[in-house]
Amino acid sequence: MTLKFGVIGTGAIGREHIKRITDKLAGGKIVAVTDVNLDSAKQAVEQYSLDATIYEDDQALCQDENVDAVLVTSWGPAHEQNVLNAIEAGKYVFCEKPLATTAEGAMRIVQAEMKHGKKLVQVGFMRRYDPGYVQLKNAIDANEIGEPLMVRCVHRNPEVPETYGTEMAVVDTLVHEIDVLHWLINDDYKSVQVLYPKKTSRAHAGLKDPQIIILETKSGIIINAEVFVNCHYGYDIQCEVIGEDGVAYLPEPASLVTRKSAQLSQSIMTDWKVRFIDAYDVELQDFMDSIKQIGEPNGPTAWDGYIAAVTTDACVKAQNSGQKEDVALEEKPAFYDNKAAVN
Amino acid sequence: MTLKFGVIGTGAIGREHIKRITDKLAGGKIVAVTDVNLDSAKQAVEQYSLDATIYEDDQALCQDENVDAVLVTSWGPAHEQNVLNAIEAGKYVFCEKPLATTAEGAMRIVQAEMKHGKKLVQVGFMRRYDPGYVQLKNAIDANEIGEPLMVRCVHRNPEVPETYGTEMAVVDTLVHEIDVLHWLINDDYKSVQVLYPKKTSRAHAGLKDPQIIILETKSGIIINAEVFVNCHYGYDIQCEVIGEDGVAYLPEPASLVTRKSAQLSQSIMTDWKVRFIDAYDVELQDFMDSIKQIGEPNGPTAWDGYIAAVTTDACVKAQNSGQKEDVALEEKPAFYDNKAAVN
Amino acid sequence: MTLKFGVIGTGAIGREHIKRITDKLAGGKIVAVTDVNLDSAKQAVEQYSLDATIYEDDQALCQDENVDAVLVTSWGPAHEQNVLNAIEAGKYVFCEKPLATTAEGAMRIVQAEMKHGKKLVQVGFMRRYDPGYVQLKNAIDANEIGEPLMVRCVHRNPEVPETYGTEMAVVDTLVHEIDVLHWLINDDYKSVQVLYPKKTSRAHAGLKDPQIIILETKSGIIINAEVFVNCHYGYDIQCEVIGEDGVAYLPEPASLVTRKSAQLSQSIMTDWKVRFIDAYDVELQDFMDSIKQIGEPNGPTAWDGYIAAVTTDACVKAQNSGQKEDVALEEKPAFYDNKAAVN
Amino acid sequence: MTLKFGVIGTGAIGREHIKRITDKLAGGKIVAVTDVNLDSAKQAVEQYSLDATIYEDDQALCQDENVDAVLVTSWGPAHEQNVLNAIEAGKYVFCEKPLATTAEGAMRIVQAEMKHGKKLVQVGFMRRYDPGYVQLKNAIDANEIGEPLMVRCVHRNPEVPETYGTEMAVVDTLVHEIDVLHWLINDDYKSVQVLYPKKTSRAHAGLKDPQIIILETKSGIIINAEVFVNCHYGYDIQCEVIGEDGVAYLPEPASLVTRKSAQLSQSIMTDWKVRFIDAYDVELQDFMDSIKQIGEPNGPTAWDGYIAAVTTDACVKAQNSGQKEDVALEEKPAFYDNKAAVN
Ligand SMILES: NC(=O)c1ccc[n+]([C@@H]2O[C@H](COP(=O)([O-])OP(=O)(O)OC[C@H]3O[C@@H](n4cnc5c(N)ncnc54)[C@H](O)[C@@H]3O)[C@@H](O)[C@H]2O)c1
Ligand SMILES: NC(=O)c1ccc[n+]([C@@H]2O[C@H](COP(=O)([O-])OP(=O)(O)OC[C@H]3O[C@@H](n4cnc5c(N)ncnc54)[C@H](O)[C@@H]3O)[C@@H](O)[C@H]2O)c1
Ligand SMILES: NC(=O)c1ccc[n+]([C@@H]2O[C@H](COP(=O)([O-])OP(=O)(O)OC[C@H]3O[C@@H](n4cnc5c(N)ncnc54)[C@H](O)[C@@H]3O)[C@@H](O)[C@H]2O)c1
Ligand SMILES: NC(=O)c1ccc[n+]([C@@H]2O[C@H](COP(=O)([O-])OP(=O)(O)OC[C@H]3O[C@@H](n4cnc5c(N)ncnc54)[C@H](O)[C@@H]3O)[C@@H](O)[C@H]2O)c1
Structure with missing residues (x-):
């Protein structure tokens, strides 16, 4: 079984992940790509000789029936909407960090995922x-x-x-x-x-x-x-x-x-790129394997993305105030408790 | 492009390599298997859900037109004949060490490969x-x-x-x-x-x-x-x-x-198995990538297998004699000099 | 030339220093001892076969003309008075830490030393x-x-x-x-x-x-x-x-x-005693050598003892307040600036 | 009690040992010196302000009743005679390596010491x-x-x-x-x-x-x-x-x-001189302490000096022959068995 990916954002890390899935890991395939810069999407298809549909926007890509999972590697501010579109389409999502640039945005994803009723999202915290x-x-x-x-x-x-x-x-x-x-x-x-x-x-x-x-x-x-x-x-x-x-x-x-x-x-x-280079491989392989084996991703969740967003906000506040600041996390929903059996 | 493998010997390391190519690496596929113990071959096909022909012997497997490369993971004493059969059929060979159990046997492979006119063989020295x-x-x-x-x-x-x-x-x-x-x-x-x-x-x-x-x-x-x-x-x-x-x-x-x-x-x-576990991955990926990119394997050659065989013989002689013994290597043929450009 | 020591306090570290000077280092000699527990002083003299006068109190010991330098190894609270008595008598002093248990006490020593006009005091910060x-x-x-x-x-x-x-x-x-x-x-x-x-x-x-x-x-x-x-x-x-x-x-x-x-x-x-055991040797040897070579000790000064006392006080205050506390050091007197040439 | 040393050879290491005993270690004193180059002996006396008799030869120095122990730091070829003279005079000897430049010479010292009936010699193997x-x-x-x-x-x-x-x-x-x-x-x-x-x-x-x-x-x-x-x-x-x-x-x-x-x-x-610099201190202090405490040195013995000489000879023979050579040690005399209790 091959997991078919649609990629949103064919910049630096987008291409690295495309290369990984195409030339290095087992069980995945890029079948669709998009980028606000369409030329970039076309170049990527050519560069890695992909057999992939080029879409004009992320929504269209998410809706493609051929796409099993969406890889979000656009700029940070675009992530929230990209991920919500993928969830809307009922697709698995691997989203590069940050999940969203605000705590509220991350919470919206958490809620969309819970509403969908099944874990779909993994955030790219490769460490x-x-x-x-x-x-x-x-x-x-x-x-x-x-x-x-x-x-x-x-x-x-x-x-x-x-x-x-x-x-x-x-x-x-x-x-x-x-x-x-x-x-x-x-x-x-x-x-x-x-x-x-x-x-x-x-x-x-x-x-x-x-x-x-x-x-x-x-x-x-x-x-x-x-x-x-x-x-x-x-x-x-x-x-x-x-x-x-x-x-x-x-x-x-x-x-x-x-x-x-x-x-x-x-x-x-x-060079920071070298330090965790193997971790990117393992992370993506695990994303694909977990979906196949247990029906959902098994890595950092949307909730982890929310924690990162809230904590980051508090840190920035503390940077500016010079004071001790609260990290005001909501109660963790039970939805995120039952850790799947793999790993 | 997918490199299609026929596997000779579905024992311990044979199955590890099958799993590697099937579940972990990109660009390879097992399409044929054989083992003197046919039941083992059948089990392997089942265990990894392979879409592969089961052959009664190595010669038949090597002749299969669908097979691009032969993976030799039988017992050491069988390697020489397995490899010669693969060369005879003009197939690439990845042979687990040893290439042959005697210096003469290794030399026969060297000569068969040179007669074929192109490098086909890589020996499984993963270090x-x-x-x-x-x-x-x-x-x-x-x-x-x-x-x-x-x-x-x-x-x-x-x-x-x-x-x-x-x-x-x-x-x-x-x-x-x-x-x-x-x-x-x-x-x-x-x-x-x-x-x-x-x-x-x-x-x-x-x-x-x-x-x-x-x-x-x-x-x-x-x-x-x-x-x-x-x-x-x-x-x-x-x-x-x-x-x-x-x-x-x-x-x-x-x-x-x-x-x-x-x-x-x-x-x-x-556990020795853990020490070089990543090297096995890289080795097989390189075997596949080199064949695709430069048309021949780029790792340890049949000549390296010959060196190992001659040196091993001299070491055994020295073990028994207690004396300093010569390592009597033939002159290296120019055929093995021109190292391909990859790596 | 032998530096003649009077020891105030013949407890654990007092005896270690006595042993050091007597059996291990060159150029020193114990000529007088005292302890509030006179029996302890007597035992020490016996234990190390010292040729030393036993005094009933520290003042008498400091006044002994035979004493060149006073080693203060009594309990912390006694240090300040011991050191002041030694300075009063114009003797060099090696005082185990703390120099004094209060910032004010340490400052009194600093002032006594400055009034004397020449550096006499070294504090036992062996690190x-x-x-x-x-x-x-x-x-x-x-x-x-x-x-x-x-x-x-x-x-x-x-x-x-x-x-x-x-x-x-x-x-x-x-x-x-x-x-x-x-x-x-x-x-x-x-x-x-x-x-x-x-x-x-x-x-x-x-x-x-x-x-x-x-x-x-x-x-x-x-x-x-x-x-x-x-x-x-x-x-x-x-x-x-x-x-x-x-x-x-x-x-x-x-x-x-x-x-x-x-x-x-x-x-x-x-065992913490082992960690800096050699440093105690070097420290005392340096105390003796510096006095002989440059006429004053060359290690941690009374001013350093004062810094330690003030900083310790601020730390204790911060322990209790949970707040950031000032370390309110006086301006460093020029007297403590001109570092001697040794070391 | 002070161990009084006569020094034979006031070259580089001779002076280092003189300085050590004079300025750094406890319990020793240089009371006599000699050197074939008398000027060197005089300079050494002056350099370290020694209160020491200058002798014209090693025999005279060994005979000096004031000398308890002889420190042999002359050139290697002179060691054997220096040590024999000291044993003859019944003096303790600390001899820098080598004890003797030949196996026979080392054996002559072993026999002289055994004849004397008590261990006198320590060889300067400081490691x-x-x-x-x-x-x-x-x-x-x-x-x-x-x-x-x-x-x-x-x-x-x-x-x-x-x-x-x-x-x-x-x-x-x-x-x-x-x-x-x-x-x-x-x-x-x-x-x-x-x-x-x-x-x-x-x-x-x-x-x-x-x-x-x-x-x-x-x-x-x-x-x-x-x-x-x-x-x-x-x-x-x-x-x-x-x-x-x-x-x-x-x-x-x-x-x-x-x-x-x-x-x-x-x-x-x-700089090799720095590597074992502390070991020289400990070695000499142990020589002095052992003599005072157990009546004989407790470090490397004349027999160890003999082992070094025989083994060195065999190594040189093997350097020249290219063959395996025997290390032909005599049976170890019981005299060298009873290790004193210290250390
Ligand atoms: N996990 C890590 O260690 C790691 C490392 C590098 C980058 N990242 C993250 O990956 C993301 C991308 O980083 P990058 O270095 O590849 O940036 P990049 O600028 O090289 O690439 C981003 C690409 O996204 C495209 N894009 C932007 N908005 C889009 C949208 N709305 N829809 C479609 N495409 C859009 C851009 O045109 C560009 O081609 C960032 O969020 C970054 O934080 C994570
Ligand atoms: N590179 C390494 O570090 C490494 C590690 C392990 C094994 N090896 C080598 O791999 C080879 C296999 O080792 P293993 O541990 O898997 O052994 P194994 O006994 O588990 O498996 C060998 C398999 O080969 C089959 N076989 C034997 N002769 C055959 C023939 N003529 N034709 C077809 N099948 C045949 C056997 O039935 C068996 O199933 C050995 O040569 C070994 O030295 C190399
Ligand atoms: N530098 C270090 O690492 C280090 C290590 C250990 C101890 N110390 C310091 O050394 C001092 C002594 O510590 P110790 O472990 O030897 O304690 P101890 O209790 O073993 O010995 C102190 C001795 O001083 C005597 N004494 C007390 N008041 C006296 C006075 N007014 N006059 C004369 N004698 C008096 C006591 O009778 C006792 O014999 C302490 O200040 C301690 O902080 C420093
Ligand atoms: N243990 C070690 O690591 C170590 C290190 C250095 C030297 N050594 C040994 O110490 C010895 C001396 O070495 P050095 O570097 O001091 O040499 P050096 O040449 O500096 O000094 C030797 C001195 O001995 C004097 N001398 C020579 N023959 C004499 C004799 N018969 N009687 C009296 N004096 C005599 C010389 O005039 C000279 O002053 C050597 O045997 C050397 O192997 C040992």
């Missing part, structure tokens, strides 16, 4: 599929370090373009931690506070960098998250969970070790 | 596709550690069954190092000597364990290879290359780091 | 003599990681007795970080905030554990300090400084690495 | 006092890795002067491993073989570099020792012991870890 995070999650769930009490994580980029502003540190960068951490520690966020250390001279005028975001969960776990996007030395993602019995660390990516020039060293990546 | 070895190879080729002078490698298994005898340390275990090392250092073996350290009390009566195999290459590089198959603590593959300017190490597999019980530790695998 | 901290300091001062922006440090003990209360996390535990960090980053503290994560079930009723202390310096560096005194797994001191160009870490103590039972591991200490 | 080797030894003796089966060690220097010849790789460099390894694994050497890998282009014409020395012990342990004295990248001492249950490694020296320029790295020493 949950990274083998390192999976090991960390397994260790925590197996109680290997006891009850988690604190988390420390680091998100560092070598540099960012001029267009990258202070809020993006939360909205575009920290958002991956926001999703992966509550999943890791099985808890919900309660409040957030943002601190600004001395600014690096490498950050442009409008950007506060680094930032320290302190999240507290409902059970009292304190998360200390550093975002430092002009760290200069590399792309570096760290995460450690401190429990009652011990500490567990996200493993460093395996990389060549050398003894050279009076240094015993191991290389650090500089 | 060349392990990202760690690839990084090590790249570092050496980029002259990051200068001219290689010595190599040290370690192949440790936690335990082996009673049926595992002294020669298997070379024929079944070291054979992977034999292939990957000459590729790593771009050199050919010249001689070999085997030393037997104090025997572990965990080895059964008929097995000398550990063993130290010292290989010397034509350019004078000395390789110190330890095989220790009752090491008890885990499955552990190490490789370090000592060059004029520095040392490069095969990276440890990324694994969870913890601080617990007064230990800062990182887990070591115990 | 500055740990080779790991020295390497870290050198790297920072050599600008190897650029301007420091953030610091993260961890102080973990496996367990504490029932008598250990919440304030002791600052007064007895964090105090070592308080001293060593401002020295490391050449900065002064400005404010402090304390967070209480979820409490470990191993902490007794009266103790908040772990605690996160967030210090901000005058230049804007943010220090995130974790104190976790029931961490169970070991005694673990970590420190990392994040700069504009890179990150530098306090090295892990060198310890045996093993591959065993499917773990690649390195042992972590459990 | 036994390195905390890393001590940890490794303790782990082996505590059976943490089970019965040792193989050892791998590495001795690398960044470069050597033109005067360093092929034999020096054994006589001056490997000699430290020769001593420390048999102590580590509680075994005696039986045979040795030397292999020459491809030569580094950095070695001058007369020097074979690197070299691999393969030692076999009486119980069958195989030691693979690499000496590579133009390794360029640093001074690097490695040692790992592979046992039935696991592997134990000599710890890397603790050194600063940084994340910088896309590298996670740790510095490697380049």
